[in-house]
Amino acid sequence: MTTANPNTAPTVISNDPWFDSYAHRAESMRASEIRALFAVASRPEVVSLAGGMPYLGRMPFAELSEQLARMLREQGEVAWQYGSAQGDPHLREDVLPIMALEGITDAQPDDVVITNGSQSGLDLITRIMCDPGDVILAEAPNYVGALGVFQSFQVDVVNVTMDADGLIPEAFEEAVQAQRRAGKHVKMLYTVPNFHNPAGVTMSVERRPRILEIARRLHVLIVEDNPYGLLGFDGRTYPALRSMDAQNVVYLSSFSKIIAPGMRVAWMVAPPGIRQKLVLANESAILCPSNMSQMTVTTYLDHFDWQARIEDYRSMYRERRDAMDSALHEYLPTCSWNKPKGGFYTWLKIPKGLDAKAMLPRAITAKVAYVSGTAFYNDGQGADHMRLSFCYPTPERIREGVRRLAGVIDRELDTVSLFDTDEGMDAQQEEQR
């Protein structure tokens, strides 16, 4: 087992005296492929198309520091004190107009639970809903952080097929029926409908009510994870699943991509019974979210034009998406990929015969990093894909990164064709014997 700490090299602990004492769930905890990469991929000479860090270079930290200093002078005794397990009421009010942009207009502050990032939200909903052996249906490929949570609760993740319009409704219905015929408890559908991580696709507006109808009819809870919904590039914001169904959807969103991730502040909206349990689970997990972090967010929302900032992010990330797309056209025309309508990621299919996971060390040697598609599956699939992030590097760096990547892929193809020829000859010889 390797450590997830990006600041030290992975180490193996031998002779652990507690080896036989761990819980069964600890067996499934593994360092994600993404984390294990961070140490090397974060060297300045490497163009990292691997991480999902938002770009914060345009954040007005000078003005922000003034406002935060004032907040602390005036409300320090609140900001530094314990708070509510459900989250700061002011912040639970502040998220309502943000959700209204996605058509959620019926939510009340009492429906909202503030979490320590959406990662914690995924942990809480899995904790209250899933026993070991229960089934979660999910798009494949899937967000690696969600896969990690589901595995840590010993849940069976069953893949549902996606296409260019997102999750396929018929595949969802068939998967529920098949699991139930096999005697399994299907607890929820986990979906990232907008600008999917890593697949880059968006669930079509036409499919959304169909998926909701199936979920209602089959009594399957939908967990809608929506960190990127406001980061669409064509001026369009898609209606949240939650905007069409308040009873069967638990909605998660986050400030990580529309403000910044360093405060670890996100929120969930859930129907009343589930919301009550989420608050209790939040209290058990972390006692309460940080008042300091929450009041940093409310200070930002109250004093800055957060919508203008989102607009700026949209145009900045669109420019980077375009840089990625045109560099791929220029340098890697033999690959195929989607052109995402928003978010952070391009999902690249590499030429037949190549293995994205095996190739990675050679890519890093060539000073470019990506995440192998295998990280986003729980069943060994994905070596024919890689995830390329365009969120953090500048357009120039993206272009340079793709150029380097093309060099690596070309060399791999040369090697593969050499082996192919050898294999072909071996096969011919085999036949001739």
Added chain:
Amino acid sequence: MTTANPNTAPTVISNDPWFDSYAHRAESMRASEIRALFAVASRPEVVSLAGGMPYLGRMPFAELSEQLARMLREQGEVAWQYGSAQGDPHLREDVLPIMALEGITDAQPDDVVITNGSQSGLDLITRIMCDPGDVILAEAPNYVGALGVFQSFQVDVVNVTMDADGLIPEAFEEAVQAQRRAGKHVKMLYTVPNFHNPAGVTMSVERRPRILEIARRLHVLIVEDNPYGLLGFDGRTYPALRSMDAQNVVYLSSFSKIIAPGMRVAWMVAPPGIRQKLVLANESAILCPSNMSQMTVTTYLDHFDWQARIEDYRSMYRERRDAMDSALHEYLPTCSWNKPKGGFYTWLKIPKGLDAKAMLPRAITAKVAYVSGTAFYNDGQGADHMRLSFCYPTPERIREGVRRLAGVIDRELDTVSLFDTDEGMDAQQEEQR
């Protein structure tokens, strides 16, 4: 079931369509008796001896706001970005001299894991160590937040007797043996050795190596939860269990009481194998601790005389402990209590026949709040005790609170003696029939 949100009245959700869908572990999640009280007990006219909020009125927020503004101006892009799952290396270095005050001199930054408050640390260690039905031994009464975590992981908490010198070593050994004879997996001993919450007692220095010896011999992991260790009132800091044994102790401490709880920053020190799993569990639970919160703490530690602040806290809380003690002598001489050598709490034994839980609504009507002893047991015990906090109210308010409490107790005693007489008469009549 009631909501844990202190800002709204408890509500009951009827007709929850997901009623049959929850995980088994969700059944044990209940709003703590403490939380349910917050709404009423926090009204200004009530003297609250209930909560465990540290007093922050002497914190130099004006200077702090300057330093934090500067931090954000100079390092905003780091403070607002994702960080390491193990925690900020700078902070993991900064905790070493703090632990040295308790005799821990061999810990390295790589042994440290930063958690989202010690509550999250308790969640993580239980998550990686305990399957449902495993046993955790713990002092009784016990910290209510730990009880909540253990229950949420469906662990059996087995009480070990304490006396005025803390956990009794022989009782610990016997409990392990008895559980093992019954075929149970004893995974750990959970202990708060210093200035126990709620019992106020401290494990004697003489007992510490004996408990460690038993734990080593019987291969039971010790989880040492130590939020109050530096808040001793007689100038004495006790040696941490971890200072005597690096291999069999997981040590938890927190900035909540020595700085402030609003950042939700705490830390754990664990042997290598366990530490690796804690980092993975932290990543699964929250991705990473908040950089903003961690850098707020490092800014404080680097720019302020944190040891002088701890000294000030010690003398402030000692004064309040003394106010509590003398008010109890004056107003409630028929009760018994310990005089704690540090920390936040006095554990009061009330006169025979009274029920601290049943009496609480009448106390709140009389404008004084406490926590019933029943909150700190998992088996219904504790109605003969109450926890009185002296951390937050001023000495004058503490005195006034105890005066009001004495009035409530006196009236209860009158009622009890009345009923006692009635019952006696009923019994006489019964005999005469």
